[in-house]
Amino acid sequence: MSRWRSIRWLAVPVGAYVAITVGLPAANGAIWRAEFVRHLALVVVGCLAVAVGVLAIAHVVPKGHRK
Numbered sequence: 001m002s003r004w005r006s007i008r009w010l011a012v013p014v015g016a017y018v019a020i021t022v023g024l025p026a027a028n029g030a031i032w033r034a035e036f037v038r039h040l041a042l043v044v045v046g047c048l049a050v051a052v053g054v055l056a057i058a059h060v061v062p063k064g065h066r067k
Contacts, residue, residue, distance in 0.1 A: 010054060014047050 021043050030036045
């Protein structure tokens with residue numbers, strides 16, 4: 001469970017990023033375009049990559065070295 005606490009702080013910035021990069025184009029009608037699906041996939045993969053990276057760093061760096 002402590003690993004999930006490592007990425008909990010990412011919820012707001014990632015949520016804002018997803019809302020802007022996916023929500024706004026979807027609200028403007030881009031959801032019906034084929035390019036939007038590719039864009040959505042890239043956003044999801046990018047967010048997952050960041051989360052995995054943070055988890056990996058949290059796993060490697062000892063707790064004493066974190067602020």
